Amino acid sequence: MMRHFGPLEAWFIITAVRWTLLLSAIAFIGGGLGGLLVALARTTAQRWLRTLAGGYIQIFQGTPLLMQLFLVFFGGNLIGSGLDPLTAAAVALTLNAAAFLGEIWRGCIQAIPPGQWEAATAIGLRPLQRMRHVILPQAGKIAIAPTVGFLVLLLKSTSLASIIGFVEITRAGQIINNVTFQPFPVFGLVAVIYFLLCWPLSFLSQRLERRFGTVSR
Amino acid sequence: MSTMKLPRRPLAALGLTGLAAAALAGSAKPAEAQSVDDMLNKKKVSIGILIDLPPFGVVNAKNEYEGYDVDVAKLLAKYLGVTLDLVPVTGPNRIPYLLTNKVDVLVATFGITPERARQVQFSIPYSSIDILLVAPRQRKIANAAELKPLRVGVARASTQDTAITGAAPQGTRIMRFDDDATTAQALLSGQIDAIGVNNITLKQLQAMNPSAQYEPKFALRHQPNGITLRRGATDLHQWVNTFIYFITNNGELNAVHQKWFGGPLPQLPVF
Secondary structure: OOOOOOHHHHHHHHHOHHHHHHHHHHHHHHHHHHHHHHHHHHOOOOHHHHHHHHHHHHHHHHOOHHHHHHHHHHHHHHOOOOOOHHHHHHHHHHHHHHHHHHHHHHHHHHOOOHHHHHHHHHOOOOHHHHHHHHHHHHHHHHHHHHHHHHHHHHHHHHHHHHHHOOOOHHHHHHHHHHHHOOHHHHHHHHHHHHHHHHHHHHHHHHHHHHHHOOOOO | OOOOOOOOOHHHHHHHHHHHHHHHHOOOOOOOOOOHHHHHHHOEEEEEEEOOEOOOEEEOOOOOEEOHHHHHHHHHHHHHOOEEEEEEEOOOOHHHHHHOOOOOEEEEEEEOOHHHHOOEEEEEEEEEEEEEEEEEOOOOOOOHHHHOOOEEEEEOOOHHHHHHHHHOOOOOEEEEEOOHHHHHHHHHOOOOOEEEEEHHHHHHHHHHOHHHOEEEEEEEEEEEEEEEEEOOOHHHHHHHHHHHHHHHHOOHHHHHHHHHHOOOOOOOOOO
């Protein structure tokens, strides 16, 4: 009955990487789009929009991601519409990432010196043009490092989806560990895979930072 | 219950508790009781199984689910005359899966206890396991009262958790891990002194480290397991009991037991 940790077992974990990657990709794209909206809403002149976005951020930053995963996955069924584990995990991670990225990017937008805003207004740019042509390009450079940092965090956060039964690499590792009882090779492999996924991201971040330089104040 | 709690995922425990509370409070849509007709109409039965508890449910080398529970689930679908949808669940999340209608029934080595029966409904037993307190040979433990100075590990939300929590004296350090494999590792690495496990995991423990001479010190509980349904599903419950009665009598359940445990089906109590 006991299985030895061999190539087949390792392959089971390795093939689960696609689910980790898929989940990360959905969460990052969805979270990026949502985060942009949240960041813009947080920096707009409209007071009600700022309050709304602020409340959203508070809710998602103030509750654990694990709870959010639970509520989306099991709560969805209680109010009538069931989500499969992938959809539920993608929705929860997207909502969570939008809140965090929104707040990170708000900081980057507000880090642009007032002189830039005033100069853009002075040359007659409308608010959207000012944002698009003057503020966001500069804020984007500041945003690279914290954004990639968050992306790495997000990729590792997908392991929490194992709790709702979604089989990504951490859950695959748990399943194999329970038939082999060999946690060190199993979770060692899982850790190595996470490193191989995250390290290129950090490397990319350093390259991008070097390429764009930092904004001079 | 003033025991020390050290779950690996305290937030998950919190989530489960919160969710169970929400489900019990009836603040949301109640779990739907299902009937035999519902199953026949949708021509499918979703069955929750554990895939991390050998030999009841595991993933085999071809990445398929197999084990005692899987075979019972297949028989259940066969006699119901519908297709089978196996849904992997974990020990801690199986009640939420059932109560939120994500599965129709659980064939998940679920020990029958009155506490659990407040939330879910059990069939008559279809399997049984023995829950034992296990420690290395040189550690003398005669009874539960002697556990007090020790660190005792259990898989969280399992029957051994309930049994140890009930039997150990106040002040015992009970350490709760995610599953049996993780708890076993804590015993192997000396982070716990004794472990509450079932008789099947004990064999694995002994095979992993023969020199420690792990041995059962005393039995905590003999656990008959039932197929689990949502409360109020009287019609389906009656069918499931009929099914277990039938496969017990015609030898099919015995054949499943022979296949996975290499011995005849023990006498199972009925109620």
